[in-house]
Amino acid sequence: MAKKSTQQSTQPISADAVRDALRAGEGFDLSAVDPSSTPAFDGDKAAAEALLPALADEASDLQERLYAQSKSGSNRKILLVIQGMDTAGKGGIMRHVVGAMDPQGSEITAFKAPTKEELAHHFLWRIRKALPEAGKIGVFDRSHYEDVLIVRVRGLVPQEEWEGRYAQINDFEQEVADDDTTIIKIMLHISSQEQKDRLMERLDRPDKHWKFNPGDIDERQEWDDYMAAYEAAVQRCSTPVAPWYVVPADRKWYARLAVMNILLAHLRDLDLQWPEAQFDVEEQKARLAAT
16 A cells, blocks of 8 residues: 555646536536545545645745736736635645745635624625735635525525625626636535534544534534535536635545645646846846946
8 A cells, every 4th residue: 555655646636637626517516526535636645645745836936926926017816715614624724735835925814703893894895805915815714605604504684685695796706806816716525424523523632622612513503504505605606707616625635635736727827927027137247246
């Protein structure tokens, strides 16, 4: 087995194949996605972990080019949205994917329950304030989709109100995309049993008690309603400019590999080049040599 893993770790993985395999298409059916599967990848954990450093290096290089271009007037940026049930692995994505790049080029916003001030505004008000600047990769840990997920499941607003939010979200994301923003939306899809196991681990280990929230057990009682809400959000808001990617997340190592590849595929699509110097390089070399 060890020899097989070593061989697999040297084989390249196609970022485009991963992206294509996980993109939610027309008539998306969440129940058809096996949370323990590894689409477009036939390796194991060791192989996946061996691939990540090189992928992270390339992503970091492209991220720096994106930032460098902004200093020459480019308005391009990326918005990476991460959604998932509690324990789905959002924190791991922040550490192992986003954290593998230069932190100066990323802006992470974790959306908690809205404050009184935020509730007094339109539900997209706080989202607009957190959109990435030119040259940055903005990352949303949860997002505006909470307003058609927990809000829907818990009945926090009337049905006609949350029903109208799907169209508002699509219009908003089109507006964001029109402002030279590449939008990537990830749903980390875990099974109910896997979530139960992860929550139990938090209870079994004193060093993880701080991560446990008794409310997570309450939310588990609404599992089927949450799955219906997620499916509706993906079905109704996966558009050409803001597609959804549903990533099987029972295997944390696969989810991290998949998200890295989806991000990398989009970065490659931008064909990012280093900006040309706005001065005579040889002249500046001569001036510097004379000092």
